[in-house]
Amino acid sequence: MEKINLLMNMIVSGVNNLYNNYPHIDKLNVFPVPDGDTGTNMNLTANNGYDDVKDNHYETIGSYLSAFSRGLIMGARGNSGVIFSQIIKGLSRGMQDSTELNVEEWQNGFREAKEIAYKAVMKPVEGTILTVIREISEAADQIDPAIDLKDFWNQIIEAGNVSLENTPNLLQALKDVGVVDSGAYGLVKFLEGMNSVVQTGEIVERLSKLETNEGGNIEMDIEGEFGYCTEGVIILNPEWIDKLQINTIRDQLQVYGNTSMVVVIDEEILKVHTHALSPGQVLMFLQQYGDFKTVKVENMNLQADKQVQGGNPNVNKSWKETTSIKIERNLKNAVATIAVVSSEEMKRYFENELGVDLAINGGSKMNPSTNDFIKAIEEVDAKTVFIMPNNSNVLLTAKQAEKEETKSKIYVIPTKTIQQGMASALSFDPSASSIRNSTALSKAIKNVTSFSVSRAAKDSVVDGIKVKKSSQMAIVDGKIVGTALTLKALFEKELGKCITSKTEILTIFIGQDADAKSVSELRKYLDENFDVEYEIVEGGQKIYSFIIGIE
Incomplete structure (x- = not known):
């Protein structure tokens, strides 16, 4: 002891x-x-x-x-x-x-x-x-x-x-x-x-007063995507348990020309993730080792057409992250969707307007835990659940919840922004098959440009862009593309670059820091310079005065 x-x-x-x-x-x-x-x-x-x-x-x-x-x-x-x-x-x-x-x-x-x-x-x-x-x-x-x-x-x-x-x-x-x-x-x-x-022998004691928390962290695009994101969980046949080697799988996947390979063998479970041009070839190879428990194939190349807006009207939307009630799982619903958002206003918009069954309010830092996801999955009580993390920093947590969940089949759609989550939610079709929905929701990400505006918290240099403290920053798909002293100048300088002749609609989430004058200036700029529809939504988000989805 x-x-x-x-x-x-x-x-x-x-x-x-x-x-x-x-x-x-x-x-x-x-x-x-x-x-x-x-x-x-x-x-x-x-x-x-x-x-x-x-x-x-x-x-x-x-x-x-x-x-x-x-x-x-x-x-x-x-x-x-x-x-x-x-x-x-x-x-x-x-x-x-x-x-x-x-x-x-x-x-x-x-x-x-x-x-x-x-x-x-x-x-x-x-x-x-x-x-x-x-x-x-x-x-x-x-x-x-x-x-x-x-x-x-x-x-x-x-x-x-x-x-x-x-x-x-x-x-x-x-x-x-x-x-x-x-x-x-x-x-x-x-x-x-x-x-x-x-x-x-001394335990470090907790300080009673901590320094102020401010500033943002780098988000890195770890790897480019191509082909089909192919995943499978295989229950190994008895003759392969404790005998199959990880390199046996990886070496063959390399022969196929695959990338982004993750192979895990844990007792009787084989889990494989890879990016493949021919997913069928991969699945046929893996099947020799046992029976599939789950299979997921997502097309990462094709551009998406919008699918029918969907939603599961039978799902109770009263879940809160603080609940301690253990819900009995009967999997009464065939399919459900979960999205992470950054405010209560966005939660209502995603649930009421976009048809998402349950939106988790992750707050300004967008950081729900694995357990928060597990509780949400329990709440929607569906055989198949699609999760839209809507933040690159939430993807791993959602995937961790996918590993931990034992009853529902989970599909984590790699949405990295609120705008991508919105586009994916609109592409969901409750009557379509899981594979078709997985493909459609993932494809929809490519169909939207994520434009956001935030005030710089410090002097910095990111991707060659010099940023001065308190300047207005234009962030496109997670990268700072330019700065200006005023919002009006920023719209004129950067927003117009993202609106093309193919742009159909802008969805604009207004944050807590956006005043009426700024909103008016944005309306005026769009009305005078572009023949494009736009919808303005009270987003209620902190940090980002404007979050704009350009489709």
């Missing part, structure tokens, strides 16, 4: 140190929109994991770490939270048989943490939290297992900080602004909190 108590103290100290530093992590920003959330997401993820274990009794180190890891996964928010949860999942797996918390056991844990974390991302980007956990693992492997535990942990922290300080040299976007990677910083602070207990 002494060793388990030591581990428990290390974990709570790490969680507390991450909490103390999360506002600063949020401020380690590249993208100068004041919605920084890496620290917030990692803090919420860590605290959810700790809440799941703090009042329970555990007999072994492995069982404690496994429970903490499970809590992290269920509470994971945003990309940073999901990757952090996977690092701890790996640590848990590597130390499942640990009894002493000695150097060799920690080496096993860090080695597996690196492996699981890298597997969580389709195309790992160096200069991020992934680099730091990899270099910590590599440093740990070089340490003599006979070394004193205090010396071992000091070397781990030193390796983590060296790796952290080098992240700008590996990622140009960080170097341009002169900051380290925020997720990597959060991981190091968590480990430093653990180290405090190793060195002194």
Whole structure:
């Protein structure tokens, strides 16, 4: 029990140190929109994991770490939270048989943490939290297992900080602004909190007052898309269990010319994700190993025509993220849709006007947890559920919920903006097959340009664009394309570039920061310069004064 108590103290100290530093992590920003959330997401993820274990009794180190890891996964928010949860999942797996918390056991844990974390991302980007956990693992492997535990942990922290300080040299976007990677910083602070207990026996206490949280984080387009996004979960035939190798699958997929390959084998389950030009070829190859539990094929190339607006009128829309009611799952509905939005006004619009069955109000930071998604899936109670995350930072969380859900078949549509979610929702046809809807909703993303306006929170340089604090920024499909001193000048300079002869309609969500004069100027600019329809909606969103979908 002494060793388990030591581990428990290390974990709570790490969680507390991450909490103390999360506002600063949020401020380690590249993208100068004041919605920084890496620290917030990692803090919420860590605290959810700790809440799941703090009042329970555990007999072994492995069982404690496994429970903490499970809590992290269920509470994971945003990309940073999901990757952090996977690092701890790996640590848990590597130390499942640990009894002493000695150097060799920690080496096993860090080695597996690196492996699981890298597997969580389709195309790992160096200069991020992934680099730091990899270099910590590599440093740990070089340490003599006979070394004193205090010396071992000091070397781990030193390796983590060296790796952290080098992240700008590996990622140009960080170097341009002169900051380290925020997720990597959060991981190091968590480990430093653990180290405090190793060195002194003292748990890092939570601060009563934290610094102000402001600033935005970089969003990276990890990989381009082509062909068909093909996924399958296969229940392995008995003769392949514990025998099938990951490389056997990957090597054949490479022969087919596929990209973006993720292959996971977990006991009797084989899960494959790949981008393929011939998905049928991939599925026929995989079928030899067992029976499909689920299959998903999404066309990522074709431009979409709008489908019939749909919605499930039988779904109760009264769900709230704070509910503690456990809903009985009868899967009474055939199909349902879930979307993430950033305000109550948008929630009403998506549900009442676009026919979405349930909209999750993720607030200005758009960061619902895995558990929030699970609750929403329970609420819609459908055999098939389509999820529109509507934010690139929510995609991994939605996919984590997809893995955790056991009753409903989940399709996560890769919508990265509110505008893309709107276009996808309009393309949903409740009478169509799941594959057809999946294809249509994914295709609709290509049919909309996402134009947003926000005031810069700081001086910055992003993608070669110099941004001055308090200037108005035009953001198109997640990238800053220009700035101006006034909204009127910004509309004239940047909005017109996105409106073409093929543009049919603009849907304009008015944010909290947009005054009547600005709205009037936008109307006047559109009326005098373009023969195009537009709809103005009270969006109620923070941070972005205007969110405009151009179709």
